Amino acid sequence: MAVSIGQLGKWKEQRRPIVALTAWDYAISSILDAAGIDIILVGDSLAMVALGYPNTLPITLDAMIHHASAVSRGVKQALMVCDLPFLTYQESLSQAIHSAGRILKEAGVQGVKLEGGYPLIVETISHLTTIGIPVMGHIGLTPQSVHRLGYRQQGKSPEEANRLIREALQLEGAGVFALVLEHIPSDLAEEITSKLSIPTIGIGAGPFCDGQVLVTADLLGLTPKQPPFATPYANLRDTITLAVNDFAGDVREGKFNPDKT
Numbered sequence: 001m002a003v004s005i006g007q008l009g010k011w012k013e014q015r016r017p018i019v020a021l022t023a024w025d026y027a028i029s030s031i032l033d034a035a036g037i038d039i040i041l042v043g044d045s046l047a048m049v050a051l052g053y054p055n056t057l058p059i060t061l062d063a064m065i066h067h068a069s070a071v072s073r074g075v076k077q078a079l080m081v082c083d084l085p086f087l088t089y090q091e092s093l094s095q096a097i098h099s100a101g102r103i104l105k106e107a108g109v110q111g112v113k114l115e116g117g118y119p120l121i122v123e124t125i126s127h128l129t130t131i132g133i134p135v136m137g138h139i140g141l142t143p144q145s146v147h148r149l150g151y152r153q154q155g156k157s158p159e160e161a162n163r164l165i166r167e168a169l170q171l172e173g174a175g176v177f178a179l180v181l182e183h184i185p186s187d188l189a190e191e192i193t194s195k196l197s198i199p200t201i202g203i204g205a206g207p208f209c210d211g212q213v214l215v216t217a218d219l220l221g222l223t224p225k226q227p228p229f230a231t232p233y234a235n236l237r238d239t240i241t242l243a244v245n246d247f248a249g250d251v252r253e254g255k256f257n258p259d260k261t
């Protein structure tokens with residue numbers, strides 16, 4: 001059965017961990033979906049892992065819709081969520097409605113993710129959820145704020161931790177259906193998770209969240225450099241390099257015969 005937003009809340013009640021991974025094209029999403037991944041996120045990290053940008057800021061709404069459309073063609077079961085890229089929701093409420101609406105209508109995903117928990121974003125999210133646009137929140141390390149925050153762990157001081165707890169509660173009040181907690185201390189993630197009735201999805205936030213998400217390119221060892229909290233489960237860079245070198249060697253040495261299968 002296809003994963004619904006309502007199902008996520010039930011899984012939290014049942015303490016059934018939620019598994020989320022990112023995808024940026026049809027090939028990857030069809031593999032993740034067939035493997036039974038619960039949430040497939042078209043994260044704007046694709047700007048870095050698929051398009052080679054130095055951070056997530058340059059990606060456009062059109063590019064996200066292009067990739068999310070390809071991802072959705074490979075998905076039959078998973079819940080699909082797509083990031084709203086930098087400066088496609090912060091300017092005004094009407095900009096946020098327009099951007100989120102385009103993603104839902106054109107890419108066929110079920111929800112959008114917005115970064116941040118400051119008052120303006122909480123207000124925007126409250127409007128989006130009121131008009132029927134499902135929203136996933138994202139606090140802690142928010143990569144769209146890289147020039148202000150860097151990629152440092154967030155929530156280390158008591159003041160920062162209290163702010164993040166406050167933001168999590170306000171985002172829940174604004175109607176988010178789940179909340180990504182990125183790169184915050186494990187005990188803080190545990191405290192936030194215990195205070196919310198919506199599921200938390202951690203990345204670099206310890207084992208006590210209701211679910212975990214990873215950037216699939218990091219999981220597969222496709223990225224040349226991974227964040228410290230990413231856990232590679234394969235080394236596809238080496239596997240691909242080996243296959244490419246074998247093929248090139250066979251062609252150069254006259255050993256490659258396309259008719260021989």
Ligand code: KIV
Pocket residue numbers: 022042043044045046083138180203213214215
């Ligand atoms: O863009 C992304 O891939 C994300 C995940 C790291 C949660 O936001």
